[in-house]
Amino acid sequence: MNDVTTEKDTVLRLADSLLSARRSDTPEYKISKDTLEANIDYKASDSIVMIIPTRNITLYTNAEAKYKDADLTADHIVYDQDRNVVIAHPTVDTAGKPVGIPKMVQTDNTMTSDSIVYNIKTQKGITHNTITNSGEMFVHAEKMKKMTPEEYFGWKGIFTTCNLDTPHFAFRTNKMKIINKKFAITGPIHPEFEGVPLPIYIPFGFFPLSQGRHSGLLPPQFTANDQAGLGLEGLGYYKVFSDNFDAIFRTNLYSYGGWNLYVSPEYRVRYHFSGTMNFALQNTKLLATAGKDAYTTSKTFSFNWSHQMDQKARPGTNFNANVNVASTKYNQYLLNNPTANYTNQLSSSVTYSKTWVGKNTYNLTVSGTHNQNNSTRIVNVSMPNIAFTAPTIYPFARTTFVGAPKWYEKFGVGLNTTIAGGASFYDSLFSLKRLTDTFQWGAQNSIPLTLALPLKGAVQVSPGISFQNRLYSRKLFRKYDPVTNRVDTAGIQKGIFYANDMSFSLSLATAIFGTFQGFGKYSKLMGIRHVIRPTVSISYKPDMSGPYYYNLTTPYDTAAGATKISHVQRVSYFDGSTYGPFGEGRFGGISFGLDNHIEIKTRSKSDTSSTGVKKTTIIDGFGFNGSYNYLADSFKLSPITFYFRSTLWNSINITGGASLDPYQTDTFGFDRNKYAWQGKSFSLGRITSGNLAISTTFKSKPKDAKLEQQKQQLQQNQMPMTMEEQQAQLNYIQHNAGQFADFNIPWSLNLSMAFNFTKSEKPDYSGFQTNITSSLNFSGDFNLTDKWKIGLNGYYDLKYQKLQSITTNISRDMHCWQMTINVTPVGYSHYFNITISPKAGILQDLRINRTKYFYNE
Template sequence: MLPIVACGYLLILTFLKEANASAVFYQQTVRFAAKDTIPVKNLKDSSTRKKDSLVQKKTTDSLVAKTDTLRISKDSIDAPINYSATDSGVLIIDTREFLLYGKAKTTYKDLQMEAATIRYDQQSQMVKAYGSLDTSGNPLSKPQFIQGELKSVSDSISYDMRTNKGRTVNTFFQEGEIYVNAQVLKKISADEAFASKARFTTCNLDTPHFAFRTSRMKIINNKMGISSAAFPEFEGVPMPIGIPFGIFPLYKGPQSGFIAPAFTASEDFGLGLEGIGYYFMFNNYLDLTTRANLYSYGGYMVNFNSRFLKRYKFTSNLNLTIQNSRLLNRSGFSKDEFTRTRSFMINWSHSRDSRARPGTSFSANVNFGSTRFNQLLLNNPYQNFQNQLSSSINYTKDWRGKYNLSVNANHNQNNNTRLVNLNLPTVNFNVVTFYPFQKKDQVGSGKWYEKIGIGYSGNIQNQLSFYDTAFNIRRMLDTLQWGAQHNIPITLSLPSLGPITVAPSVSFEERWYGQRIFRNWNNTAKKVDTSIQRGFYTARQMAFGISLNTRVFGTYTLKSKDTKIIRHEVRPSLSLSYRPDMAAKYFYDTQVDSTGRKLRFSQFDGGIIPGFSEGAFGGIGFGIDNLLEMKLKDKSDSSGKATRKIKLIDGFGFNSSYNLLADSFALGNFNFYARSTLFNTINITAGMNIDPYDVSAKGDRLKQLAVDFKKLRFGRITSGNLAISTSFSSKSKDGSDGKEKDIPIDPFMTPDEQQRQLQFARANPAEFTDFNIPWTLSLSYSLNFSRVLKPDYSGFETQTFSSVSFNGDFSLTEKWKLGGTGGLDVKNRKLEQLSMFITREMHCWQLSINVTPIGLYRSFNITINPKSGILRDLRINRSRTFSNSRF
């Protein structure tokens, strides 16, 4: 018996000394005593013990030799357990219990447990874990249980390793975005658990700002959480109003599900339920989102959005919206109480990965719909004033860099004039410049004629136009126009003449037209009538030229405390060209008013491809481009030798021409331009066109120059533009550059989806406010004007467009921010649009108030909702919309 006891002692010492090994329990033929000491019945006296030990040794040795076979017990575990402890490990052989003390840790399959004390019962395969207390009786550590992605912290843990069932007390754990605290949590399987007296929230603080309390809750891992009646509490204060039940999706990826609506109210549309819908997830490549807006006056809007994405292949997005608006008639011009308007909008975007088919590409960006669609959208001031829509579908193919083909279908429409233009299709084919006289195995620089290059570019265009208010297929076909143009340039590369680059060129161009337009004076109606002749017509033109370019540099040193060097770069260009008059036969004179005044027109004016200009040209083209920058010491460099460059003016200059063969109007128009970025914050671009000749009272050009040096008059400005934009922001609180952060965009989103996300952010700025930046301000100003011929040909009139837009916000306190955006029509001195917002940072919640007092629709919206996407539908929303327009 003594050897067996000795083996038991050695086994216990092994567990105590090495508490970091794999433990596998077996049913042995020899059972250990219940106590960890030698039984009293075996201790008669010392002499007897020695004698018995000798006898017992022989007997035991013979027994062991016959029965030293280990059999795996039925109640043993099916995988090893890795364990460790900083204090000790105790094995109670009689009850087959094993205890770990001091930061104990065990791992079994995908289960991991950490606690101050862990007890394992091999007979029942129950594991129990307990925490520890400090000297004052407060919790020092709590047991932690980890299975897969689920981690929980509890006061105590009991777990059955055979059935995967367990029970915990006062448990804290996170499932997806939800943080749960349950007084009692029962785990019935690896994926399901029931909670009693639970509190759940999306706030990650130890003491959450808000939570929902429920008596019962079921959690299915990575699927959903289901609760009974739940009542919210804020800062620990319970609210008397709750929800009858809750269903919270816990999926890691996209899944089909219901989309909760929001309530709104409008004077024109009535009470509304907006955004109600369902999301269908068909597979990993295709999904569909359906939404609907329903209004009490009978109007509705239905939206279908489907995305088809295959990584490394293509992304495609189709969006279809149908509006059936029924608006209250408040204008008083109609007997009907309501006005019904039907409209639609189609948005399709498609882009193919360049790696899918090298050498070819296909992309689409289609935005086509009714011209009244944007005006009938509620709470979207940016889209309400979007009057231009355009679309493009492109296919390109390249043949090893020698030839390339592109086929395009384009569309554009103006929501003000309601004119729609369709280009179906436009085909472009180009031949990259090749050198027919160049040898394949060239040695040296080669002969001059070997540098002659020939290219080709051609395109075919087709266009249809119609007004959506009077759409008719026959009328639309009557507007069909088509045309083509072919251009063959011939170039010669000559060596540089020192600093001057010389480039001669020859080009031949031919244009095809599907119609000719004639204007004739109608003496009876006292107006100009227009007639169209359809057929196949051609026109040709040739040009010869040579151009010279160079660059001149100059510097000027400013004497000051810090040496500053101004560097001026001048890029003059000069060209000589000759173009014979091959288009004179296509021009004619027509009377335009009752006084007999005549103007000259081309047969191809107003076509999809413009006609060639009349008259021979043999003259000079000239221009000057400038760059002005300054070099100064970099004060941030400790050595004092480093310098940095600052661009004072990015570019400014002019270009014009002089026709040596013209008997009048020889001097061409002057095009002036300038662009600069001042102080790295103010962007300025400007340009204007100056006609050097004077005009009569009716707008006819006169042969005399409009130049008067005394009055500083150097011509007549015919058009011009000016754009100024800037943005300022304070330094951020975290010490970064203070620039406003961009809205995060999924790189796998289609361009249309990205644009829609940006539009949503602009329409709801309170939900995308960066509290890290105390204040921001953006300003922009644009001015465009032009002198155009009046419709009755009686003279010219000036058309001017000028506007100012602003956008900014500032922090009232660390948690409150106020901002706004708007646009001003300078010409009419009218504020076209103004939107303001105020938002409150509430850590896990947000309060946003958006107000639009000026615009196509006046509206306000108040929203309080959690930031977490899983509880975003649990929001308090109040919105009203008022219309300024009369439909």
């Protein structure tokens, strides 16, 4: 009995002591010095054997052991508890191939080896025949010693970006030290290809392994040009100033004395704004093909700035900039970009907008624009441009709506005010005085009065009144000069002038639907649906601008030695002003239009369910617009505008249009007040302008759909680019298409054709001239084999029936390397380039390049 009580008391005291130990921060029991800091989690698919005398634990088949952030897998893992050492090794199957090769993952570093010996407590280890990678760099070593989670020493190793066990190329060394995710330092090193060493030895090697951006030199590529001489292109430096700002500095140097300088900073503050700048300075010096001078010299520049503001940074406020300014001959001297050589239009815009949101919403926009024509060398600058829009006010509306509103409560009054200024000049004659002399400004106020009447059946009725007022800063006077035989400026009167205009309108719109389904029960075509949308507008505009027009008389010779006759036309004092003049004369008549839409419904012969029925649009829209002025003394019927747009088979885009002049013309091409169908022969009129554009893209399905989806998602995550940046990138890709070859798409074809013509009055008012532009652009590529791709793109001028530019490229996929050949045999400059370079971005400057081009003056 006493023994039982003693044992019970002992158990209670032990329980109390354990409870006290749990409650105390410092345990009363001692912890062994060789105790690990964390648990070891281990498992195996076959068996786990523990040998108690030796204190060894062996894991068989698909073994895995985890300790802190280290994860070790192998076919066999042995854990020696006395030494805290883990030994991992594979086994060999019946075919003699290794199974369960040891792999250790720790701190974002993966290491695969034939065997791993690792001390869990000191976190040091030795591996044999190890392969590890850091970013795009793969490191192979016969023996590697791990000192810390980030520091390694290797013996007889190689560096490569090829992910094969036996890489195509590598840099071999006997000694190396690796600081994970930072850099690697080696002793004497030499390159080898396909296991064959090259007789090029370097005293030491330094390989950056850091992720993200870091400053460094940008090596050049060697080029040869018959007119510029030998050159080094792309020599520069990339500088990271901060997490939000970096810049690229590059230069091209040529042996004949020419040079180019490029500065490209980029900035980005997440959730606030981002932007890029590109400044280029060209000092061109080329051997002249004709003339007295031995060289053709030119100094040109280019400046691009793109700025985007995140909409979430300041709701209601936005600022965007897209500046593209260059010398008129800058594109002409881009020797290796045939597409840019034909680009003669440059434009810029800077816009700030502010929206006040409350009971009423007000909008303010301040902008500046620029455009220049490199052919005529005329530069137009428009700034500041200010636009203010007030919300529509409904003066007859009730404060609190109860039930349906009355028709008069929908009467609204709005206000749109704009102010603009600008100047035009030739770039060769630019000066501050000339800019001041040519600067002019203007303002415009528009007050629209609207009223939405209730629907009457299928017809919607919308009356409207609009009043406009414009302010001008000058009047222009012109007259015919018999000495020079042309119309010249007689004078400019500066001041503040105004003009008013008013119009009244009543528009009616409806839609008519029609279907035809009589194609038979078993026909694939189930029906055709036709939608017609006619619009008719009755309007009246008084002649409030007549006092601002005057007669301009110009004499013309009818034949050699014959008596001159005169042509009189009405021109305005405000021609060429910021907003232009209001139209002269009264208008009281109708404006009409007709739009059509056609689609078909088809059924699938294999799929009889509802999903097998498909609607396809045949014609997105076609129709015409015009007007008839009852109050005009002459030329009552306006030109008729026709348009057409369609997308066939979801791949062929077609747009077209034309303008029909319904009047007869005199000897010099001016309209006569007589309809075309009133002549001896029946005619509807003359086509005075027209356009037609057809474009299509065909390409095969990707071989790897998942890879294509990842590529598209990556493109969507990139920072948005302006139109100029997109065009510049497309130009570079077009000229170096081989570097962007997509072997995942077996073939692709892009075709586009554009045709435009207009009949416009000659600058000297002596008649009319027809301007025609037409072109055919084509590009495409196809996989000759799984590793070879051939591409071709070009530009054909249909007007002159001449091939203006053609570029072909050949690409070879060499696994970790890629070879590209680009040839431009026809174009503004003839170009040849061959490049062999690694695909990895870390070795993008390690390339073999040969470039040669010739410039056509």
